[in-house]
Amino acid sequence: MTRFQKMIISLQEYSFLVKDIIVGFSKIRDYWGEMIEEMYLIGTKSFYLIFLGGLFTGVILAIETGHQLETFGATSWIAKTVSLGMVRELGPVITGLLLAARTGAKNTSELGAMQLSEQIDALKAFGVSPVEKLVIPRTAAALAMFLPLTLIADLVGILGGMLVSNQTFNSDLNTFWHTAVISLKMKDLFVGFIKPFFFGFFIATISCYFGLTTKGGTTGLGKNTINAVVYSSAIILVLDFIFTKVVWELL
Secondary structure (H helix, E strand, C coil): CCHHHHHHHHHHHHHHHHHHHHHHHHHHHHHHHHHHHHHHHHHHHHHHHHHHHHHHHHHHHHHHHHHHHHHCCCHHHHHHHHHHHHHHHHHHHHHHHHHHHHHHHHHHHHHHHHHHCCHHHHHHHCCCCHHHHHHHHHHHHHHHHHHHHHHHHHHHHHHHHHHHHHHHHCCCHHHHHHHHHHCCCHHHHHHHHHHHHHHHHHHHHHHHHHHHCCCCHHHHHHHHHHHHHHHHHHHHHHHHHHHHHHHHHHC
């Protein structure tokens, strides 16, 4: 079997998994406890990672754009640049990439270990659907938590940019904040807030797919964990391009 044929088969299996997730989503009430636990692991445990990621992204964006704008005496535009950059692009993407590494690796390693230890087969033997008990709660938790985490990255990024702009370029704090807020249009908010739902869905489903298809012992588990992070990150970049180029321009 060629590499291309294996890729097509994997894509088909992933499509079937997505179909099972969508069909079985109505049963999430039966696994409410699992979903709450996953929300805690995704949200609370990732808070500091997202906080630091958003903060330093905003700081770097303000410094880099500030020095360029200072050449033209247009430092007042730093607020607009940081605000639009964080909300529309960098906030969702940085959050998505960080969570693709953390949450994606977590899902794949957990489910992969269960697959290798035959716990998945045991669930099937007892008549429990692994998709309903293991995959859907993780997907629902990702859909619920990715947007709040993205909002945190956006907010701390703008605040970080505001502080560094004040200290480095003597920008007025009140003026910076006012400019940052009024610069955001409805389409900017829509695109920036809709991305986390798609990022979360694909990160959760891709990582769970690689976890459920793990074989070959610890070597296979390590390989699938890497693949989950790589493919999730690639999908985030592709979706970001689609939303930025297509959706935002159509609006």
